[in-house]
Amino acid sequence: MAIVEEVERGSSGRRRLSLKNPATMEELGVIEVSTADDVNAAAKAARAAQPAWARVSLKDRAALVQKAVKVIVRRSEEIAAMSMSETGRTAQETLAMEVLAACDALTWAAKRAPRVLRDRRRWMHLLGPMKSLHLLHRPLGVVGVITPWNGPFILSVNPVAQALLAGNAVLLKPSEVTPNTGAMVGSIFEEAGLPPGVLQVLPGDGETGAALVDADVDKISFTGSVRTGRKIGEACGRRLIPCTLELGGKDPAIVCADANLDRAAAGTVFGACMNAGQVCMAVERIYVVEEIYDEFVDKVVEHCSAITPGADADMGPIIWPPQLEVIESHLADALEKGATVLLGGGRVKDIEGLYFEPTVVTGVTHDMALMKEETFGPVVAVMKVSDEEEALRLANDSDYGLSSSVWTGDKRKGLALARQIESGSACVNDSEIVYGVTEAPFGGLKQSGVGSVNSESGLLGYSHLMPVVINRFNNDREQMWYPFDAKGADGMRKAINFLWNTPIGRWMS
Ligand code: NAD
Numbered sequence: 001m002a003i004v005e006e007v008e009r010g011s012s013g014r015r016r017l018s019l020k021n022p023a024t025m026e027e028l029g030v031i032e033v034s035t036a037d038d039v040n041a042a043a044k045a046a047r048a049a050q051p052a053w054a055r056v057s058l059k060d061r062a063a064l065v066q067k068a069v070k071v072i073v074r075r076s077e078e079i080a081a082m083s084m085s086e087t088g089r090t091a092q093e094t095l096a097m098e099v100l101a102a103c104d105a106l107t108w109a110a111k112r113a114p115r116v117l118r119d120r121r122r123w124m125h126l127l128g129p130m131k132s133l134h135l136l137h138r139p140l141g142v143v144g145v146i147t148p149w150n151g152p153f154i155l156s157v158n159p160v161a162q163a164l165l166a167g168n169a170v171l172l173k174p175s176e177v178t179p180n181t182g183a184m185v186g187s188i189f190e191e192a193g194l195p196p197g198v199l200q201v202l203p204g205d206g207e208t209g210a211a212l213v214d215a216d217v218d219k220i221s222f223t224g225s226v227r228t229g230r231k232i233g234e235a236c237g238r239r240l241i242p243c244t245l246e247l248g249g250k251d252p253a254i255v256c257a258d259a260n261l262d263r264a265a266a267g268t269v270f271g272a273c274m275n276a277g278q279v280c281m282a283v284e285r286i287y288v289v290e291e292i293y294d295e296f297v298d299k300v301v302e303h304c305s306a307i308t309p310g311a312d313a314d315m316g317p318i319i320w321p322p323q324l325e326v327i328e329s330h331l332a333d334a335l336e337k338g339a340t341v342l343l344g345g346g347r348v349k350d351i352e353g354l355y356f357e358p359t360v361v362t363g364v365t366h367d368m369a370l371m372k373e374e375t376f377g378p379v380v381a382v383m384k385v386s387d388e389e390e391a392l393r394l395a396n397d398s399d400y401g402l403s404s405s406v407w408t409g410d411k412r413k414g415l416a417l418a419r420q421i422e423s424g425s426a427c428v429n430d431s432e433i434v435y436g437v438t439e440a441p442f443g444g445l446k447q448s449g450v451g452s453v454n455s456e457s458g459l460l461g462y463s464h465l466m467p468v469v470i471n472r473f474n475n476d477r478e479q480m481w482y483p484f485d486a487k488g489a490d491g492m493r494k495a496i497n498f499l500w501n502t503p504i505g506r507w508m509s
Helices: 036-055 058-074 076-087 091-116 154-165 179-192 206-214 226-239 261-277 290-305 321-336 388-395 411-420 455-460 486-501 503-508
Strands: 004-007 016-020 027-032 120-122 131-139 142-146 169-173 199-201 219-223 243-246 251-255 283-289 340-343 359-362 379-385 405-407 463-471
Touching: 027 179, 036 131, 036 142, 036 169, 036 199, 036 206, 058 076, 058 091, 058 154, 058 179, 076 091, 076 179, 091 154, 091 261, 091 455, 142 154, 142 206, 154 169, 154 179, 154 219, 154 455, 169 179, 169 206, 179 199, 206 226, 219 226, 226 243, 251 261, 251 388, 261 283, 261 290, 261 379, 261 405, 283 290, 283 388, 290 340, 290 359, 290 379, 321 359, 321 379, 379 388, 388 411, 405 411, 455 463, 486 503
Parallel strands: 142 169, 142 219, 169 199, 219 243, 251 283, 251 405, 283 379, 359 379
Antiparallel strands: 004 016, 016 027, 120 131, 131 463, 340 359
8 A cells, every 4th residue: 555656757757656645545646756957957046046035134034934924824724734635634633733833933933033143243252352253144055955744834834934034045855745735835935925946846755855965055954764864964974064854753751650640641642642653752652660650551541542543533644654564563573572552553444544543552671663663653652660760761772862751740850850861852741842842942862863943043053153353453463473483472471371370361361
């Protein structure tokens, strides 16, 4: 069963892919895969359009992004319908995850960009009386954005808007599984008045993505799997261009004895099953201290049993068929090694589409793929631990480090435990929230990624901060310049002694 299939080439000679809705298996049409020539032509057009866009004032660039938000709000049902047709997700989840999150992220960035990206002057602690320092934000140039299928609108529109705010031209390559939702990003900015060539969408699969990384671009912003991220990182390394890699996760949750167990169970089940588990920061492993383990597991089963799969229900399908096989293989491996499935464990049989049952598994160990590799499905894997120390050790026994959560009645302890988890971000008594917090930089440690997106630092990641030092006076020469002589060396000795060997000097330095 495939939802993306290669079909015969058309008259243009390009490869073509047919698409299906993973919930209904209804045909969604055919896309043409952009070739390396298409990508290079788009990069040339972007290069030509970028300088004029960079000259548009920051205030006007921000105003254009605010206009795009208005377009998103007006076309929200259309965006949700497109995303739902390609992902099969439910309406509430799609509106929250794709549309609401996008409006919030873009509005926040547009309001802050004029302050975050404005050129500024800084006083220099020693040289200030003689020279002034200007910090100029320069766009990088042309940015390639490559995105996955699990949040096709938000994960495309958000980096695109941040790169545009910083004055770059952008080439967006959305996932071949959800190309039409990605294409809407282009049409929204066009309607908002973005000049031609500044944002171009390149439909296609890995072939197009690889061509984009090799094209005349100045940065790649990638969201997707570790496997592809590694290839992109290598290619960018060879070309010496920067990249941000937002990759997969295997997020741990630690449930302490003093946690509000109702909230912890509801929150971890939501964290594991939202978007049918196809979220990079999904709760994939839960470590529960033994005192409250049985009670917690009962509550988890209760919450999970209440989730109904189905287009008009709570949980959408698995969007990409090979992912179903990954989920099944992780469960089979766990069962073979002694785990117990308390709930679910298989494909939903009575509805059409690629639905998987909300599943609860106990008796898991770190010998199992289910506790070590990204499952990306609605599976709640719960492991009993003797105490928080053991939970921490197991939480950190992972190649991944995207996000994490701690559940406790003591917020200070929660913060202390969060600090010790090897993950790019964490929540205390919450889950699935960090990417949606516009003020929070989001990025992974270990194999979960390189760099971060969102917040002020995300915006700054699309610009080069260029220091320009201006000499205040028109003096003939500096003390440091030629000619060198004994008097000059003596002056250096005196300066070192004064600055770091006297109280007033140390204060000045
Ligand atoms: P993927 O790596 O298979 O594909 C992602 C994108 O890369 C697609 O557009 C694809 O066409 C393109 N691509 C494939 N091969 C390429 C190549 N050689 N060169 C350039 N581009 C190439 O990932 P996916 O299956 O679409 O997405 C799921 C993964 O994304 C999961 O691992 C998930 O955890 C991760 N993800 C991470 C975040 C985050 O912010 N950390 C967010 C969402 C998803």
